[in-house]
Amino acid sequence: MSQLNSDMTLTTKNHRIPLSDGNYIPLLGFGTYGDPRTTSKGTTRESVKLAIDVGYRHIDGALVYFNEHEVGQAIREKIADGTVRREDIFYCGKLWSTFHPPELVRPTLEKTLKALQLDYVDLYIIELPMAFKPGEDFYPKDKNGKYIYHHTDLCATWEALEACKDAGLVKSLGVSNFNRRQLELLLNKPGLKHRPVSNQVECHPYFTQPKLLDFCRKNDIVIVGYSPIGTSRDPSWVNLECPPLLEDELLVSIGEKYNKSSAQVALRFNVQRGVAVIPKSFSPQRITHNFQIFDFSLTEDEMKAIEALNKNIRFVVLPMWSDHPEYPFHDEY
Template sequence: MVQNLYQKVEASALCSTMNLSATNHRIPLSDGNSIPIIGLGTYADPKPVPRETYMAVKMAIDEGYRHFDGAYLYQNEHEVGEAIREKISEGKIKREDIFYCGKLWATDLFPERVRPALERTLQCLKLDYVDLYIIEIPMAFKPGEDTHPRDENGQWLYRETDLCAIWKALEACKDAGLVKSLGVSNFNRRQLELILNKPGLKYKPVINQVECHPYFTQPKLLKFCQQHDIVIVAYSPLGTCRNPMWVNLSSPPLLKDELLNSLGKKYNKTAAQIGLRFNIQRGVVVIPKSFNHERIKENFQIFDFSLTEEEVKDIEALNKNIRFVLLPMWNNHPEYPFHDEY
């Protein structure tokens, strides 16, 4: 029975994503709102040079993007906001056309710090609300101005994490009109269930933003989320930078994959476009990051072809079940999410 339900959910996700277009590519969220299935990620490692994010967001809006994924931690929300406001004032878009996702960082994972953190993001953006606000990681650090706090011996300063209390504070922000939808990121099944089973739950998470790509397809987490009407948003949908501090370098670069490149030849597309199309056909939202105009344009050109069911299965079979983004420096935090199978 559960298997049949899952197959129906999967089929419905496939149907709804096959009809998406460059001008109409929103999919529904369980709270009545909707999310564009492709967005522009704005994180950069190393940090972007001044005005680079501003230019990238403006270019992306011109190319048709309406979804922007950011965070106070990225230190460039002011540029994202400036670009969005400028395009609104030009008459190119309206505020309601844009979907902005902001994030609550580990040093603000305390009920009394949630609303001030969200208000700080709104001040950076100079916007009245964000469309989505998510818990960036389920691990609390010592609160304060230092976003990566350590002691004099270089040990990370962790704090106890009360996810249910933080969620209640987020619900109050939604009631106050500061955010339209609430979600999480890097949560495993157990951590999602903590929220879903919270006594007095008012709003459930509508998305879980996690690493997801052809080498890490997240089949079990995707199935669990679909059963609970939670959309998966894929960060690093094309792999990620090769920073050894937080990236697992044992997995080969995704875009050199033979199957993705051979399918690219068949459809006259790049391996990146095949990888993105694969995820959106599974109902997974993708947020590829780029500050390069050609790649921003190219990543968006995924609505003029479809992979066959068999090709999607072949790409699923590439799964190595190995994360690029392992965050090994925090693997001794009591709430480190990646020890669990999913």
Template sequence: MNLTAENHRIPLNDGNSIPLLGLGTFGDPQTTPKGTALQCVKLAIDVGYRHFDGALVYFNEHEVGEAIREKIADGTIRREDIFYCGKLWNTFHPPELVRPTLERTLRALKLDYVDLYIIELPMAFKPGKDFYPKDRDGKYIYHHTDLCATWEVSSVKLKKKKNHVECHPYFTQPKLLEYCRQNGIVIVGYCPIGSSRDASWVNVKCPPLLDNELLISIGKKYNKSSAQVALRFNVQRGVVVIPKSFNPERIKHNFQIFDFSLTEEEMKAIEALNKNIRLVELLMWSDHPEYPFHDEY
């Protein structure tokens, strides 16, 4: 696979294509200063990113959309150069809410379309204005919907086969990756270089990925960091990666993975790091009937 900074797209089964490297845009609205996503997405576009992963529940789609529109206006990009993925949040799973929620995303972005719209999590919450509904005792209020019906509505005009899952050297997803390859499905790997160490939703028992000695030693060979090696590992095997960063230097750093390639032996050595350990467990919702992480994949 000949990957370059200018062209690292891979085909989807509907005739479109998706860049292998994207920018995740999650930011805690309580701690992220206003305007951060706007400036970082503009910088990312200047660096060369053409894939952005967002969500209504990030509460910053208006900034991401403004950044894209500004870079279109100044001639840096065209809309068709950008691949934007939006997400349907848990409180909007009833089929009749899907289209209005997508339209809400489009209004926030002030764009005519998104390139992909996915169900963020299979766990439905009680519909309403509160994105995290709780009862008087502080327990989350769940809701039952037919996930297949929700998916059918959300995918009527989006025939792409694409799958968001956790994927990194400590969780390489070999069985799922092989299944997807056989069925023409592209995997998008979140947490490709690890995640925060927030014990409220992250498995902090797993050692920090970027401290791994093998990744560090391979990085020294190519004058790269362990993060760049981890990203290169996945894109080299056709897994899309969406590392999140609002740090300008890291945004630039994460994009610098197209001027080296890993040997077959190095790829196998990194694959052997697999611990089958998830970082994202979301244990606060583990009692939900549709909690997805009890299954192997």
């Protein structure tokens, strides 16, 4: 899929696009990350229920968010009350970095399924191409406070994921934060059984990912953009050199033309070029607001103008792991 067909009308009811394995992914998803230390109990559950009521069908979660039980509860309650059927929901789960050894992959996916109380996930992705020391601790450190890394064999991890798909525990397989070299490692793997269908990476008007997007399109890999409307300004993991995206004058002025916010324009921009987006919010107003992007479309000139905003600066740089041998962001893309 090079570009979205111009005759393909995206609607609130149907904005799915095909994946290379024959499954479909909704272009607008709902992110569920919340800092476990500050997010009060039940917040995720209520937010996911509202998101489903509003019309979201793609829910993005992860074991490392420590809230999959609430996400699963919300999905099951919405199935029980007749709002959706299981097959209407597209759930993406993630394999965390302490579970890369092949023998840990299936038990970890089963942990996610148990938390969700679902029989399968729709998409399961390797969250980071960097392995950490396996064990109970998700962020293992030595006595000097240095992260403890683990030898990474992405092909072996991928083979274990392929077995999970063959066992029916997951419908589609993908990756996250992989650069071109790491994707090629999998694509060129001898005996590859199931190709990665998606790569979840940072993607927004200030970081449009032109080269990675082009590479992924040529290889039938859908880009799923995280931080599609920028991110929090938390200096512990966010690069504050990147200015706040939503204050951008161009996005604001295009928004005024359509009676939309800069956030809605930023989301529409990616969706319109076939990049899935997973904005995260626990605010009922913003959850509703972020979904309202199917009643307008950007002109070709506006799309080009927004593309030209690219500063090639990441918000999410993960500096604490930049010395990992498989740190993905040293490469150009």
